[in-house]
Amino acid sequence: MAVKDVNTMKIVSKIWRNGAFIDWDDARVHVMTHAIHYGSSVFEGIRAYKAEGGTAIFRLTEHIQRLLNSAKVYRMDVKYNRAELSQAAVELVRDGGLDECYLRPVIFRGLNEEKPAFGVNPFPNPIDCYIAAWDWGKYLGEEALEAGVDVCVSSWTRTPANSLPAVAKAGANYMNSQLIKMEAILGGFSEGIALDDRGYVSEGSGENIFLVNNGKLITPPLGASILPGITRDSVIAIAKELGIEVVETSIQRAALYLADELFFTGTAAEITPIRSVDRITVGAGKRGEVTKQLQDVFFDVIYGRRPAPNNAAWLTYVNESEEQKTATATANE
Numbered sequence: 001m002a003v004k005d006v007n008t009m010k011i012v013s014k015i016w017r018n019g020a021f022i023d024w025d026d027a028r029v030h031v032m033t034h035a036i037h038y039g040s041s042v043f044e045g046i047r048a049y050k051a052e053g054g055t056a057i058f059r060l061t062e063h064i065q066r067l068l069n070s071a072k073v074y075r076m077d078v079k080y081n082r083a084e085l086s087q088a089a090v091e092l093v094r095d096g097g098l099d100e101c102y103l104r105p106v107i108f109r110g111l112n113e114e115k116p117a118f119g120v121n122p123f124p125n126p127i128d129c130y131i132a133a134w135d136w137g138k139y140l141g142e143e144a145l146e147a148g149v150d151v152c153v154s155s156w157t158r159t160p161a162n163s164l165p166a167v168a169k170a171g172a173n174y175m176n177s178q179l180i181k182m183e184a185i186l187g188g189f190s191e192g193i194a195l196d197d198r199g200y201v202s203e204g205s206g207e208n209i210f211l212v213n214n215g216k217l218i219t220p221p222l223g224a225s226i227l228p229g230i231t232r233d234s235v236i237a238i239a240k241e242l243g244i245e246v247v248e249t250s251i252q253r254a255a256l257y258l259a260d261e262l263f264f265t266g267t268a269a270e271i272t273p274i275r276s277v278d279r280i281t282v283g284a285g286k287r288g289e290v291t292k293q294l295q296d297v298f299f300d301v302i303y304g305r306r307p308a309p310n311n312a313a314w315l316t317y318v319n320e321s322e323e324q325k326t327a328t329a330t331a332n333e
Ligand code: PMP
Pocket: 045, 177, 203, 204, 205, 206, 207, 208, 226, 227, 228, 229, 230, 231, 232, 265, 266, 267, 268
């Protein structure tokens, strides 16, 4: 495997497909693929970091488990189990030639060219699994991690969980995210925050959201049509370790304007401060103290400079030494 330069992007030249590595150029689908017409795909976004002790994938097991959960909700019969998909991800990063990268597993309803089926009924179509990887810098911009981003509240409502379940990371959910994102960009904002169908704060188009009030962390509950974010979970665990109280509760739109601090969490966005909402300055209009404290610990954990809360095995080293293997096995017990 090697790295391919495509314009300004560095992309791993191989893609894992249904159990084998193929060339980037061969990873193509037919235009009559079910997923293209009916949105029948589920996917993940995972990061690998150049940690102390070598490149490590952050919370791989949890991401692959969420992928399989998403597939289960949509009755997709995946031929690979969590260990096999995790192993494929490890090999892609280990041999891909990038020290740090973003991994994109995707599972979708494909096309059986011998026995085509073009209707909505997904069952006749094969299930295809792919994993690609590339070097993806800071999602909301390099300076955003310190300066923060300007966001708006979207006029689009987050899809209710009884229409498209938020626990599943399905491609179709991202049509809603795209409406939110496009509206934000065209309005001169970096990102949009959606309210749920009851009018309470839900999440960004690709991030969970946290408020800081009087030193407490407040975040919408899973019932607010949010993706159960793995970064969200990591931040909650880190906050608890630091003795910061975390409250999961319904949040009114206006509470965003009045928060002391506000930040997004996500694999792509990591922990990104929000400095204004609807052009109303949040707190001091820059990264707040609690946000910085959480960011510092988060980056220490993902770069292997500090153990994860409760010594959890959050890092999967792609070139595991014998000592690391033992440490991971012990932590997993
Ligand atoms: N919500 C949405 C809609 C997302 O797309 C993402 C990114 N996967 C998140 C939240 C954050 O989830 P995670 O921390 O697991 O990346």
